[in-house]
Amino acid sequence: MKENKIAYQLKDKAIWVVFVVLVLAFTIANPRFINPNNLFMMIRQVSFYGIASIGMTFVILLGDIDLSTGTIISFVNIICAYFMVNMGMPMLVAIILTLAISTLIGVLNGFMVSTIGIPALIATFATQTAFLGLTYIICGGLPINGFTESFKVIGQAYVWIIPVPVIIMALCFALGSFILNKTYFGRYFYAVGGNVEAAKLSGIRVNRIKYLVFALSGFFAGLAGLVILSRTNSGMANAGDGYEFDVITCVVLGGVSVTGGYGKMSGVVAGTFIIGALKNGMVLMNINSYVQNIVMGVVLALAVGFDCIQKRKQAN
């Protein structure tokens, strides 16, 4: 019992060791990696995953999964651009409306999972496919351009030397950590993920918690989508392709147990930085993108495998 606790604590710290080792290895392989310009590019890239990973962390803590993240990012790209460019909506109105819609997509996931009882894997897979279709219908497959200068601030501006997306990510991580540690919702997430039956019998309305968690996942994916839109300055229907994979990998690598009930925000921060460093480093080393996919797949399998071995050891 005690050893396992130590093992878990080691796991929490070990993840940062992995990050440092990775940074050193890439620096040796290509000194340009440690160049400040590159590092800033890397953390800006990281911020997209980081923002979306907050909601995913909650979902996985409950033992569920959300595959609609990538599609929500694409959908948000198109509708927000459409609102501003084609419909001439003021920026702020468009942003608020877009975030509300992405949250509602999450609520729809919550409805399917909680009220109907569809397994999260399938429910969010259905959302992923259907909303991707809707995205292409709205834009006709073409990019939407021509935003105001002020919209670019979200994705491209700096405060002092820090990119705005990084600040948004930091705020999101702080908010996520606050929800997990300081609010009763956070306690409920762990309780439901750890033992649904006991959670119900302790008076937790599990259904409501599932709605909340999927709604938050939709919201944070939407926010990530907005930042990406501002960064690329062009609404594109393929903007979020494959994002759910990277975000899930960040969260799981960060030590959140795929079976639910265990995980920390600080771990997810580390997981996100590792994925960012890995992706950036592989590009710098001119590694073929197909090979990059192989690496990412292996990383996900290793992260989940480690968690499963840990669980099994504990069970014995």
Added chain:
Amino acid sequence: MSEEYVLQLQHIRKEYPGVVALKDVTLELKKGEILALIGENGAGKSTLIKCCSGAVIPTSGKIVVNGKEFTSMTPQLAAENGIAIIYQEFNNVKELSAAENLFLGRPIRKGIIVDKKAMEEEAAKAFDQLHIKINPKTLMKNLTVGYQQMVEIAKAIQQNAKILIMDEPSAPLTSAEVESMFAVVERLRKEGISIIYISHRLEEIYRLSDRILVMRDGEYVKTLITKDSQVQELIQLMVGRELTETYPPRSDCIDENDVVLELKNVTGNGDKDISLKLHKGEILGLGGLVGAGRTELAEMIFGAAAKQSGQMIFKGKEINPKSPREAIDLGIALVPEDRKRHGAMLGISIKNNINMPIYERNSTLSVINSKLEMQIAEKYRDSMAIKTPTLHQLVKNLSGGNQQKVILGRWLAADSELIIFDEPTRGIDIGAKYEIYKLMNDLVEKEGKALLMISSEMEELMGMSDRIIVLAEGEKTGELEKGEFSQETIMAYASAANIEEG
């Protein structure tokens, strides 16, 4: 002598770490007889038959089947030697036909193709032999529970079973189905098949069996010839242990004028027409056998299952909790039977476990008042005497007794006035048991709570309760005042629900 017996279990002993489940149990089964195996919950019947099937490896002792000696069985060996077990849970595939289920795992094939027609013909023969009317093509899911059981029996016979062990075969059946099952069992006996029949229903045992073997607390008690035995004698043998454990004394603190909970003809969740009254400062025991509907009653009161009809009155007001949340807010708590699955949240700290039902109460704009959270956890750690170096300790690292105290602390923190205990000391060692009993006494004496205690342990039930209500098969069969408590009466109410008529 081994000529006469088809199955002999000789001096079987089974030890688990810290517990002896079976102590020197001997069972002898003659060819073509029905041997009834009876005993209270936890008497060791299931463990004993699992030794025959190979699911449990005895620590010592011998198993002799048709003169062949074994020290332990495996499922395969058991099948090869003609031993088949009909469990309460059937091993069938609902989406396949009766014939396919009969040949599950060993289909008749032509090359690599399953020969459905041959299987259906063989199945029809097997059913005919037992005089069961089942169309072999019918899907299992379309058969009633009774017929599904028949398919199980036919499967055993088709596989050449000579020894059939039936674990509570009548429990899931309707009375008409029970009659057909009896007919099949009688026929099997005539054909020379030996049957071990486990049942709580004494009425059935008297109708079917030739001999009765009584077990108690993992020990062999006595074997009786059915037609020479009396119900009273049987009940005495089942329960006749000496009451050795002591219970902490409790002063009379019942407030007869303050009815905390009253049930009027409550029906639902498998229970029928249950009425009871529970007063402030009282411990009401709920006795009965496993499956009598006691936990089901608790679930209805706690809002975890729906009631169909009847009234529940809590503190003078009619209530209809739709969820545990509602029940908790009314002041009702449940300490569940399966502590690890339903009670404690093992991967979460003691502090969070204690506060879980009251987080919403103690939060402002959903932010937890962490000072109050800690104070509450400390308060109940002290009053429950939870032994732990820190309140951040995960509950899985605590002993069973301490886990139970955490759950108790949780419900006291939630200001519950009615606490339902489902098997309060299951899996808790003797020393910690006594502590739990003392805490329960404090709850009624000092805090004026009302406790409803479900217990399958006869001693605990009699030692702790002020009154006992006994359920059998979802109905209330008896109510005893403290002076009337006796193991025999409780057992008679619990198992002889139909015996007066029968």
